[in-house]
Amino acid sequence: MTPLRALLKDPDFRRGASEMLAFGPGIAAWGLVTGVAMVKSGLSVPLAIFMSLAVYAGSAQLAALPMLAAGAPMWVVWAAAFCVNLRFVIYSAQWRVFFEHLPRNRRLLYGYFAADLNLIVFQRAYPRAQREAGQLPFFIGGTVAVWLCWQLPSLLGIVLADVIPTRWGLGFAGTLAVLGLTYGLLSDRSTWVAAVVAGTAAVAAFALPLKLNILVAIAAAVAAGLMIEQAGRAGERLKGNS
Amino acid sequence: MNIANIGNGWETALTIAGLALVSLVTRCFFLIPEREVPLPEWLKRGLKVAPLAALTAVVVPEIVMTQGHLIQTWHDARLPAVAAATLYYLWRPGVLGPLLAGLAFFLPLRLLLGW
Numbered sequence: 001m002t003p004l005r006a007l008l009k010d011p012d013f014r015r016g017a018s019e020m021l022a023f024g025p026g027i028a029a030w031g032l033v034t035g036v037a038m039v040k041s042g043l044s045v046p047l048a049i050f051m052s053l054a055v056y057a058g059s060a061q062l063a064a065l066p067m068l069a070a071g072a073p074m075w076v077v078w079a080a081a082f083c084v085n086l087r088f089v090i091y092s093a094q095w096r097v098f099f100e101h102l103p104r105n106r107r108l109l110y111g112y113f114a115a116d117l118n119l120i121v122f123q124r125a126y127p128r129a130q131r132e133a134g135q136l137p138f139f140i141g142g143t144v145a146v147w148l149c150w151q152l153p154s155l156l157g158i159v160l161a162d163v164i165p166t167r168w169g170l171g172f173a174g175t176l177a178v179l180g181l182t183y184g185l186l187s188d189r190s191t192w193v194a195a196v197v198a199g200t201a202a203v204a205a206f207a208l209p210l211k212l213n214i215l216v217a218i219a220a221a222v223a224a225g226l227m228i229e230q231a232g233r234a235g236e237r238l239k240g241n242s
Numbered sequence: 243m244n245i246a247n248i249g250n251g252w253e254t255a256l257t258i259a260g261l262a263l264v265s266l267v268t269r270c271f272f273l274i275p276e277r278e279v280p281l282p283e284w285l286k287r288g289l290k291v292a293p294l295a296a297l298t299a300v301v302v303p304e305i306v307m308t309q310g311h312l313i314q315t316w317h318d319a320r321l322p323a324v325a326a327a328t329l330y331y332l333w334r335p336g337v338l339g340p341l342l343a344g345l346a347f348f349l350p351l352r353l354l355l356g357w
Contacts, residue, residue, distance in 0.1 A: 022337050047254055054262035059300075064261055074257045081261050085268035087296045090289055092272040093281055099273055111270035120293045129290070169352050172320060175304040176327050176344040178297055180337040183328070185294050194291035195298045202299035206310060217299030222288040229287070 012134035016141025019121050026177015027149040033171040034058045035157020036164050041065040048158045052151060059211060060084045083210040087218060091119050098135055113143040193228060194221040319357040323348035
């Protein structure tokens, strides 16, 4: 068997892909909206296709579009995208455990394709945060699924931009999909605390530019989690002493 | 907006190529060095909730805010849609079911009543 066919038959690859496909409709709705938005903001169809395939980061693309339209200097657009993508910097520290043993080229290849949902689904499958058999095919299955679920609707949106009316509010379908996904992640007290703190912080810090409210929300949720952990330990110690 | 005022020229293409590089660098940030950049153990533990926090941070403002302000009216199609999606989720957890239940409320209210 060729390596590709062997991969497609790998049970971990299939599991990684199918667990991701549950989120397919939500990813697709967002991809479609992003595709439409690129062309509506004035980007030509070939450049929009190039942006979709090469940048492959919806929130950064949406942040860059008005800047491109306004003729902002190149480095300003890049700096803005970097800020919007800062959460990926945090994620990359978490991927490190699983990819560390690979050569750098391979690490970069995998890292480039690792979207938000990939980390979430991967963490749910491997909560122990250590290397286990079958992880890489599982990861690759998930990345292939996200890539297809995002790029095909995005390209469709680019081509059909003038036909799809924006007032349908299709982007909200993506929000609803992420809502269901988020509910699925609320498994215990620590995840509830993280979600409530992050949601509140994101609203409170919404006025910040460049989606930096997301970074504020992450920081607040992490800090709250650590504080609760400390309080729990102190409680255990008190019980142990009594 | 004036269509086709951007979208031509090598400058835009170069900007987009740079954005692709930004994607690569941010997503691979801690994967680039050969030696592990030491992060304290407590920070690694704490960062586990980062993706969940990021998701919530994206979703909640999309539901409760309009152009940077908390929504002021009940006549907003998003609220019944979120309620329907939540109830559906409590009945049958999943992604597609709540999504469709939410849209079943969202689209008629938005398109027919303009909520």
